[in-house]
């Protein structure tokens with residue numbers, strides 16, 4: 001059915017389509033909550049074999065929604081009903097900001113890929129907090145993805161993250177520090193040893209909630225190792241790899257700005273993830289994201305060492321059944337190979 005609806009959605013420009021879906025999912029959670037149960041029955045898939053406890057949180061399945069879809073934490077109850085095991089909302093900045101000039105979102109259906117140059121458009125900490133307060137906690141782990149305002153420079157940068165950690169530490173389950181978006185000038189340059197040390201030192205004093213670092217796929221692997229080591233030494237409990245890529249050669253007809261996600265990112269993201277897992281499996285929680293759209297790909301990432309995975313682009317191309325299809329097929333793959341629990345799969349290729 002979604003393949004038919006998609007034809008109409010694709011007639012709208014991508015950002016208008018996103019705004020329409022956002023408003024619908026918000027409306028559903030806010031004004032028609034009695035529809036969430038039937039929605040969950042249709043789109044969720046539960047099985048004890050897929051459930052795991054990580055850092056004190058219970059994940060009913062390993063498939064989370066990546067940051068950027070629910071920038072303002074306005075759709076959480078509906079996203080839970082779509083069967084996600086967890087949701088990362090944001091990126092949220094301290095003050096509201098409009099993001100980059102439009103058009104800034106492009107879809108490439110032939111390649112099941114997206115290019116975006118949104119630039120952290122969001123309603124800001126106070127507004128997002130009030131959205132979140134209505135629904136937290138949701139019986140599903142919620143991560144706050146946080147980033148600096150575009151105009152914040154020098155000392156103000158760490159202060160931005162400080163304010164955001166203070167704001168979200170009691171109304172989210174874990175926090176993801178985003179230094180990897182290509183759409184805020186200078187942000188990716190903060191993926192340096194010195195800055196990460198300063199940032200995580202400050203962060204771990206602010207909260208006991210688990211702190212994760214989200215990294216870009218375009219970093220040199222030596223730099224990845226260095227910054228992840230520093231982050232972990234200074235209290236990071238997990239790494240989310242990866243954000244979108246600025247390797248425009250991957251996508252025929254790509255714009256020469258913004259970041260690319262979806263199918264064309266899959267191998268690049270996996271390659272970096274596998275190298276990361278060879279170094280850090282068992283030393284930290286690894287979350288793999290980038291081009292994931294099938295149970296086979298989730299299985300590959302779990303075996304490589306991911307405890308959890310996330311997706312964004314596949315929700316656009318596959319529609320609301322994406323998590324159910326993945327979880328259902330994943331269970332079949334596990335049973336076929338004789339696994340009795342997801343914990344047996346995680347990192348099997350590293351053992």
Ligand SMILES: Cc1cc2nc3c(=O)[nH]c(=O)nc-3n(C[C@H](O)[C@H](O)[C@H](O)COP(=O)(O)O)c2cc1C
Pocket residue numbers: 066067068069071090091105114116118120145178181214242243244260261262263265289290291292310311312313314
């Ligand atoms: C339109 C769009 C907006 C995004 N915004 C954010 C963001 O605000 N913060 C962030 O950390 N990642 C953001 N991302 C990156 C995703 O979280 C994810 O890392 C990336 O899309 C790769 O996953 P995918 O191939 O499954 O889409 C965005 C991605 C897209 C497509």
